Each structure stands twice: as C-alpha cells, then as structure tokens.
Amino acid sequence: MNFADRTRSILHVDLDAFFVSVERVLDPRLNGRPVVVGGPPEGRGVVAAASYEARQYGVHSAMPMGQALRLCPDLVRVGGSHGMYSRASKAVFDLIGGYTPLVEKVSVDEAYLDLSGTHHLFGNALDAADKMRREVKERLRLDLTVGASSNRLVSKVASGFAKPCGLFDVRPGQEPRFFSPLPIKVMPGIGPVTAKRLHDFHIDELGVLASTERWFLEEVFGSYGPSMQRRAHGVDETPVCPPWERPERKSLGHERTFAEDTDDLKVLRGRLQRLLEQSCAQLRSEGLLARTLSVKLRYADFVTETRDLTLPQPSDHDLEWWEVAEQQLERMLKKRRTLVRLLGVRFSGMERGFWQGGLFEQERVVQRGRIAVLDKIRSKYGEKAVQSGDRLWLRNSR
Amino acid sequence: MSAVMLEEIEMEGQASQFANRKNTFFLALRGTAAEDSENLQEGDVFAITEGVDVEAGDMVVWWTGVARTLALARVQEDLSFKGVGGFPPPSDEQPAKVRGVVVGRLRQFGSNGDSS
Structure with a gap:
C-alpha cells in the first residue's frame, strides 16, 4: 500500500542542542565539555538544554539541576540568555527563509519547510538541505539536523535518525517501508499510554500497526485508530503553514513556579504583572485581542485553583487587564x-x-503609544530592558 | 580516487532502530562516486529493505555476482536498471539480482560541517 504524494518535498529542520550551541559560539571554551543551560540547583532550576557530552552521563532536558550535577560532577552550568537565543533563532530562520517562503516554525529551534517546486532553484531536497545546512554552519556556526521526505510526519522521524548534525532523506514512495520496522513509540502522537495499549495487543512495530485490521483499531481506539493506522503507513497530508496561513490560536498564556513557595503579596503582584506583560505583548505581536483571562494559582499542597475574568471589550492591553487580575x-x-x-x-x-x-479616549490612546514604544524597546534590547516598579520585587524572590 | 563500493555497517543511536529486523540493514558508500544526479558522497549510508518488488524511480542494490559484491542502480521507466554513482549497470553477462530497495539515505557531518 503506498499513499505517498511523490510531488511534495518537506523538510524538518532542528538545531542541535540549540541553547548550548549558542553558548559555545559566545564562549568557545565550552566546546567539548559537558554543558547544560538552566537555573541553579538551589533555585529549583531544571536543565533547559544539555550538550551531547552531558547526555552521555544521562543528563537530559527537564531534569532537576541538582540531579544533573550529581550525575556529572564536571558539568558546566550556564544560566542562559533567552534574548540571545531568540536573536540567534531569528538569524537562522531568516536564512532558511531564503530557500522557501513556506516555513512553519514550531519552536525556537525547529521548523518545517515545504520545498516542493524549488527543484530548479536549489536541486533536489537533499542538495537543498545540504546547502542550507552548510550556510547555517558557515554564517552562524550552528549545526542543523535535517529530515527530508514527502511529508511532515516522516521528515520529523527522519531528522531524529540524523541527529546529531546530519541529514536523512527518505526516498519518495518509500515512506511505508521506512516506517515498517520502527518501534511504534517513534511516531509522534503515540504516547506511553497508547504504546502500552498497543503492546498489550502485540502491536510493537509500525508495520504491524499498519497491517492490523482497521475495524479492530476502531473498536479499541475509536476514530483515532484508523487515523493512527494511516500515519503508520507514513501518510500525512498536513500542510506546512507559514504564519499567515496558521489557524487561529484558541488560547495563550504563561506560568511560573516560584523558587520558594510564597504568600508575599508584593512578590505575587510583581509576578502577575510580569506574566500579563509577557502575554499581552504576545497578543499584540500576533494581532490578537482576548476577551477572557484565567488566573491560575497552584498552592504548596498542589491544589490548583483557576478563576476566569471577562472584560466588556476584548483587549491586548496589560494595564486594562491588570486592575481586574x-x-x-x-x-x-x-x-x-x-x-x-x-x-x-x-x-x-x-x-x-x-x-x-x-474619540473620547485620549488617555488610553496615549497609553497605547507608550506600550508600542515599550514593545519596540523590549524587542530590540530584551524583555528586561524596561520593567515596571512592581516587577522589581521579583528580583529577590527567584 | 578509489573504486566505489558498498559495505554493510551497523548504526548507533535512533537510526539503529531501522535495522531491528532481519530484512532491514545499512550499507555505507566507500570510495569516490562518479558525479551524477544522485550526488552520492563517500560516507553516505543507505537504509535498505530486502525485497525484489521494485517500481520505476526506485534505487536498488543488486548482487553483481562477483565475490558477493553489491552495486546501486536506479529503476528506469521501462523497469530496466541504470547504474548510479559509478556503479556499473547490469548487463547480459551480469544480470541484476536485486537484494533490496533503498529506503533512505543518511549523511552525517563532522563538527567542522564537512561530510564525515
């Protein structure tokens, strides 16, 4: 069975150990050493990124920093600079955008590209990916891993095979053969619970899932069963969506765990204001207005409480939300x-x-002007370049 | 310029999961390949699925009949085989006996950005 659309050429690009790589560009003394980016262990810091050298000791992302340091006593911890990572990411994606306008950035270090129809400009997908990878390396000194195939799903799995610093090209029409021997857990969308259920039925490889009776999968997994089976054949028609074609967002927000549990109102107010500023800046940058705000508190006993607030008019203005929040x-x-x-x-x-x-909202118009200026300053010099007074209380609370 | 050949290898990391069956394996390209549209490079690793079921456009590995040597070829529209990267095409004296189909190609690079 072969459903592949051989005319599409989709790349999944992934910057290797991105935060660590940026730190190494800034400080080459970090090269070859086990490095992590993340907060200090005394402040409940976690590993945001680990170099391949650190991973050999079992250190990985999201691991508590204290545990990482115990696993690898020679570990070098770098605090990290998200402003710098954003700028490096923008430089990479500006460069990649020279190959195709159809770029869907899925995170700061990962994107899908649709190169269909660019054969005459850059050669086949493998050649184009090779050129792109070399250009990123030469101009920005960062390593790019690339997966190439006729669709997003297969390219994503292929890039996992090429890590670190490689390129895996699945030939058009070979997607089912490529997927067939792979363990089911490699397929995006199959989590531990589904994998366990499939394993209970002796379905451990994608090839077995692809050839399982459809009615059976429907019976066990509902409508997800046939969709999962189709993907197990290496089929995925999801288009690459550049920002202007992206479906509308349903929600947007930020949250933060405190270094130490607190009931200090000044600290909590400062954090609330910062979260509102971040989220409203994101609303404005995406041209969105929100009608409802949910404030969430998780207490020291892990009880979580959420309350919704609604404004009469939708807004992207942190000061308008601040009062009610x-x-x-x-x-x-x-x-x-x-x-x-x-x-x-x-x-x-x-x-x-x-x-x-x-017409009669002169004060608000002036406020909007101020916010636009603040957005510009923060986009150029970083989020902490201009802060409100309440946020200064946070300095001692981290 | 050394002669081009294919060598069966074992992979590490996530890629090794492809070769977890008896009928799937990896071949690495050794030597300098001739320039053509496939743009093969020394060190390229091919993921292969055993089988003789081929279609036009597929790249296949076939037994040359000489000392268990494998060669790469591309299947033409008329289902004839054309050698790629300097591998000889099958002939009447050396008819193609397909071992498997190339599913994908892996190219890894050193930290300096060169192919390794």
Missing part, C-alpha cells in the same frame, strides 16, 4: 491563605484585530 488574585489569596507554588495567566476568547481608541 490584581483584584482577583487578592480574592483568591484571602480565600485560601496557603503558600503559593505557581502562578499563571491564560487568555482565551480570542479575536483577530488591533485595539482602536475611541
């Missing part, structure tokens, strides 16, 4: 009187558009 935070804290472990905000009820001031 601050009142809500105080109400929640008075009600439970327990130390807080995590604070988060999430916007929903999204509408596309930009805020437009009314």
Whole structure:
C-alpha cells in the first residue's frame, strides 16, 4: 500500500542542542565539555538544554539541576540568555527563509519547510538541505539536523535518525517501508499510554500497526485508530503553514513556579504583572485581542485553583487587564491563605484585530503609544530592558 | 580516487532502530562516486529493505555476482536498471539480482560541517 504524494518535498529542520550551541559560539571554551543551560540547583532550576557530552552521563532536558550535577560532577552550568537565543533563532530562520517562503516554525529551534517546486532553484531536497545546512554552519556556526521526505510526519522521524548534525532523506514512495520496522513509540502522537495499549495487543512495530485490521483499531481506539493506522503507513497530508496561513490560536498564556513557595503579596503582584506583560505583548505581536483571562494559582499542597475574568471589550492591553487580575488574585489569596507554588495567566476568547481608541479616549490612546514604544524597546534590547516598579520585587524572590 | 563500493555497517543511536529486523540493514558508500544526479558522497549510508518488488524511480542494490559484491542502480521507466554513482549497470553477462530497495539515505557531518 503506498499513499505517498511523490510531488511534495518537506523538510524538518532542528538545531542541535540549540541553547548550548549558542553558548559555545559566545564562549568557545565550552566546546567539548559537558554543558547544560538552566537555573541553579538551589533555585529549583531544571536543565533547559544539555550538550551531547552531558547526555552521555544521562543528563537530559527537564531534569532537576541538582540531579544533573550529581550525575556529572564536571558539568558546566550556564544560566542562559533567552534574548540571545531568540536573536540567534531569528538569524537562522531568516536564512532558511531564503530557500522557501513556506516555513512553519514550531519552536525556537525547529521548523518545517515545504520545498516542493524549488527543484530548479536549489536541486533536489537533499542538495537543498545540504546547502542550507552548510550556510547555517558557515554564517552562524550552528549545526542543523535535517529530515527530508514527502511529508511532515516522516521528515520529523527522519531528522531524529540524523541527529546529531546530519541529514536523512527518505526516498519518495518509500515512506511505508521506512516506517515498517520502527518501534511504534517513534511516531509522534503515540504516547506511553497508547504504546502500552498497543503492546498489550502485540502491536510493537509500525508495520504491524499498519497491517492490523482497521475495524479492530476502531473498536479499541475509536476514530483515532484508523487515523493512527494511516500515519503508520507514513501518510500525512498536513500542510506546512507559514504564519499567515496558521489557524487561529484558541488560547495563550504563561506560568511560573516560584523558587520558594510564597504568600508575599508584593512578590505575587510583581509576578502577575510580569506574566500579563509577557502575554499581552504576545497578543499584540500576533494581532490578537482576548476577551477572557484565567488566573491560575497552584498552592504548596498542589491544589490548583483557576478563576476566569471577562472584560466588556476584548483587549491586548496589560494595564486594562491588570486592575481586574490584581483584584482577583487578592480574592483568591484571602480565600485560601496557603503558600503559593505557581502562578499563571491564560487568555482565551480570542479575536483577530488591533485595539482602536475611541474619540473620547485620549488617555488610553496615549497609553497605547507608550506600550508600542515599550514593545519596540523590549524587542530590540530584551524583555528586561524596561520593567515596571512592581516587577522589581521579583528580583529577590527567584 | 578509489573504486566505489558498498559495505554493510551497523548504526548507533535512533537510526539503529531501522535495522531491528532481519530484512532491514545499512550499507555505507566507500570510495569516490562518479558525479551524477544522485550526488552520492563517500560516507553516505543507505537504509535498505530486502525485497525484489521494485517500481520505476526506485534505487536498488543488486548482487553483481562477483565475490558477493553489491552495486546501486536506479529503476528506469521501462523497469530496466541504470547504474548510479559509478556503479556499473547490469548487463547480459551480469544480470541484476536485486537484494533490496533503498529506503533512505543518511549523511552525517563532522563538527567542522564537512561530510564525515
């Protein structure tokens, strides 16, 4: 069975150990050493990225920093600079954008590219990927791993095979053969629970999943069964969506765990303000307005409480949200009187558009002007370049 | 310039998962390949599935009949085979006996960005 569309040429590109690689460009003394990027162990820091040398000791992303240091006593920890990573990421994706406008960035270090129809400009996908990889290496000194095939799913798995610093090209029409011997857990979308259920039925390879009776999969997994089976054949028609074609976001938000549980209102207010500023800046950059804000508190006993707030008019303005959010935070804290472990905000009820001031809203218009200037300063010099007074309380709370 | 040949190898890391069956394996290209549209490079690793079921456009490995040597060829529209990268095409004296189909190609690079 072969459903492959041989005319498509899709790449999955992944920057190898991205944060660590950027740190190594800035400080070549880190080359060849086990390096991690992340917060300090005394502040509940976790590993955000680990070099391949550190991974040999069993260190991996999301591991508590204290544990990482115990596994590898020679580990070099770097605090990290997300502003720098964003700039490096932008430089890479600007360069990649020279090969095709159809780039879907899925994270700071990962993207899908549709190179269909660019054969006459750059040669076949393998040649184009090779050129791109060399250009990124020569100009930015960063390593790119590339998976190439006729679709996103297969290219994503192929890039996993090429790590680190390689290129794996699945030949058109060979997607089912490529997938057939692979363990089911390599397929994106099959998590540990589904993998366990499949294993219970002796379905451990994608080839076995692909040849299992469809009615059986439907019976056990519902509508997900046939869809999973189709993907096990290496079929995926999902298009590469550049930003202007992306479906509307349903929600957006940020949350933060405190270094130490706290009930200090100044610290909590400062954090709330910072989270609102970050989230509203993201709303503005994506041209979105939100109608509803959810404030989330997780207490020291791990009980989580969420309260929704709605404004009469949708807004992307942190000061407009601040007043209601601050009142809500105080109400929640008075009600439970327990130390807080995590604070988060999430916007929903999204509408596309930009805020437009009314005729008699001169003060708000001026405020909007200030916010636009702040956005520009922060995009150029980093998020911490300009901070509100309340946020200064956070300095001592991390 | 050394003669081009294929050598069966074992892979490490995630790629090794492809060769977890008896009928799937890896071949590495040794020597300098002739330039053509396939742009083969020394060190390229081919993922192969054993089988003789081929279609036009496929790249295959076939037994040359000489000392268990394998060669690469591309299947033409008329299902004849054309040698690639300097591998000889099958002939009447050396008819193609297909061992498997090339599923994918892996090219890895050193830290200096060169192919390794």
